[in-house]
Amino acid sequence: xxxxxxxxxxxxxxxxxxxxxxxxxxxxxxxxxxxxxDAPAPKPEGKRGRxxxxxxxxxxxxxxxxAAEEDEDGIEALEDExxxxxxxxxxxxx
Numbered sequence: 001x002x003x004x005x006x007x008x009x010x011x012x013x014x015x016x017x018x019x020x021x022x023x024x025x026x027x028x029x030x031x032x033x034x035x036x037x038d039a040p041a042p043k044p045e046g047k048r049g050r051x052x053x054x055x056x057x058x059x060x061x062x063x064x065x066x067a068a069e070e071d072e073d074g075i076e077a078l079e080d081e082x083x084x085x086x087x088x089x090x091x092x093x094x
Contacts, residue, residue: 013039 006020021027
């Protein structure tokens, strides 16, 4: 007997058994008895069965400028790398 004579090939939606319907009007699984016409509708497959992910937009945070600080004399000093260095001492002539 050739495969053509056996009817359509099916895979049971309940037990995953493979079988031919033997050209009968109702394809009933011989293993578990499930009618294949009662199978739930297959989910539509798009690109590989998933929805395309939308890229997340990350906005850059505004840079904070260092706040100017006033020392005792009222002179503004900025905080940066050179703030720890003391100014050069002036040579006093005697």
